[in-house]
Amino acid sequence: MERYNPSEVYELFVRHMNNPRVVVDNGACATATLVQVHSARKHGVLLDAVAALSDHGVCVRKGYISSDDGRWFMDVFHVVDAAGGKVADAGALLARLESSLSADALPPRPPPAAAGAGTPTLLELVGADRPGLLSEVFAVLHDLRCGTVDARAWTHAGRVAALVFVRDEETGSPIDDAARVRRVESRLRHVLRGGALGARMVRADASAVNMDRRLHQLLNEDGEAGSRADRAESEAEAPTPTAVAVQDWVERGYSVVTVSCRDRPKLLFDVVCTLTDLDYVVYHGTFHTDDDHARQEFYIRRLDERPISSATERRRVIQCLEAAIERRASEGVRLELRITDRRGLLAYVTRVFRENSLSVTHAEITTRGDMAMNVFHVTDVAGRPADPKTIDEVIQRIGTESLRVDEERWPRLCSTEGDAGRGGGGAGIFSLGSLVKKNLVSLGLIRSCS
Structure with a gap:
């Protein structure tokens, strides 16, 4: 029987006493499922809750975050399913949230050397984007007998980031031989035309990696947010529908982040993820959607409980949030491929794209x-919409039974009021405290000055 140190048992006891309490209620609201999370203040708990909602495939229509500026937080979310109705599997959603936020398990221990024989190896790739790049990446992996299990790739502002879980094509075992790892990394760095950060192989449990969060981190570490802003200034691009502002509420010692943009899946996750990874704590917040437009407002402080203190820091927060919101926006025709897996499949499919002058802007690879x-x-x-004739030729070549055009349904399904667009982003920014103060007054956490 495995024994734990008394300090580990005590840590479990403390974590269990502060375990978040989750309520999923289908009766409190006529049009949405109400989700409440009560938790002790701990960096990352809000992100865990939002990630669980995103992973369950629900859409957050509105909600708020509130705290007593002490140890306790309360998060409230009004969520709907993909069809815009209440969540039918409320029990499953509750179980997912409780599992994500649970502190019942003892801290994980590093697995012994012989453990995890079936765990795939994770490749992290970052580099300058160009037409046909993913085709070259998958061709190299096939040449080196690396089979792809799961992968995700994003392109934005001339950069690309990808996470690829691979294993040996012959045996299905992880790729952990040091010489082979160096060979794979070297070949991929050459393709990516990058340095040591261009390609890296690590052992990681796929179930423990939040791929979306890691892609955000890779692109932020790569400086993509700053390069995006520099390009926008130099090229005098038209204003985007995304507007982010950071203001000060000196009396309360908060920085107030406001976001106004078109609503889409996982928008709240992308904003909260970025703030969390920049080491900010959200003390209060309000978010809601109007037609297909989203408005969010967050009262934040750094981990040292101080607000944003410089123009440079303020500019970086704005740049990172704008990039996080925009980089997930999927450009181009959405193609869905369902086919029996085989060796070299991805190398073949992406080669067909390249030979027909198609460039992949986003990719999500799953093997079941x-x-x-x-x-x-x-x-x-050139980044323009693909010619429908070209798409038809590609579908004919790969197989009409396997590859099809699939419209992005989520943005319309998440909107219960239709697809009416909004004007420029600048008009969407609202005044300091306009959303949060209303909720804080109603909760009795601050007094109204009116």
Whole structure:
């Protein structure tokens, strides 16, 4: 029987006493499912809750975050399913949230050397984007006998980041031989035309890696947010529908972040993820959607409980949030591939894209049993919409039974009021405290001055 140190048992006891309490209620609201999370203040708990909602496939229509400026937080979310109705599997959603936020398990221990024989190896890739890059990456992996299990790739502002779980094509075992790892990394760095950060192989449990969060981190570490802002200034691009502002509430010692943009899936996750990874704590917040437009407001402080203190820090927060919101926006035609998996499948499919002058802007690769279920967003090599004739030719070549055009349904399904667009982003920013103060007054946490 494995024994734990008394300090580990005490840590478990403390964590258990402060375990978040979750309520999922289908009766409190006529149009949405109400989710409440009561928790002790701990950095990352809000992100865990939002990530669980995103992973469950629900859409957050509105909600708020509030705290007593001490140890306790209360998060409230009004969520709907993909069809815009209440969540039918409320019990499953509750179980997912409780599992994500649970502190019942003892701290994980590093696995022994012989453990995890079936765990795939994670490749982290970052570099300058160019037409046909993913085709070259998958061709190299196939040449080196690395089979792809799962993968996700994003492109934005001329950069690309990808996470690829691979294993040996012959044996299905992880790739952990040091010489082979160096060979794979070297070949991929050459393709990515990058330095030591261009390609890196690590052992990681796929179930423990939040791929979306890691992609955000890779692109932020790569400086993509800053390069995006520099390009926008130099090229005098038209204003985007995304507007982010950071203001000060000196009397309360908060920085107030406001976001106004078009609503889409996982928007709240992307904003909260970015703030968390920049080491800010959200003390209060309000978010809601109006038609297909989202408005969010967050009262934040740094981990040292101080607000944003310089123009440079303020500019970085704005740049990182704008990039996080925009980089997930999927450009191009959405192609869905469902086919029996085989060696070299991704190398072949992406080569067909390249030979037909199609560029992949986003990719999501999933393997379940012997089936490959992949999604690609493609444009022409100049980033313009792909020619429908070209798409038809690609579908004919790969197989009409396997590859099809699939419209992005989520943005319309998340909106219960229709698809009416909004004007420029600047008009969407609202005054300091306009959303949060209303909720704080109603909760009795601050007094109204009116």
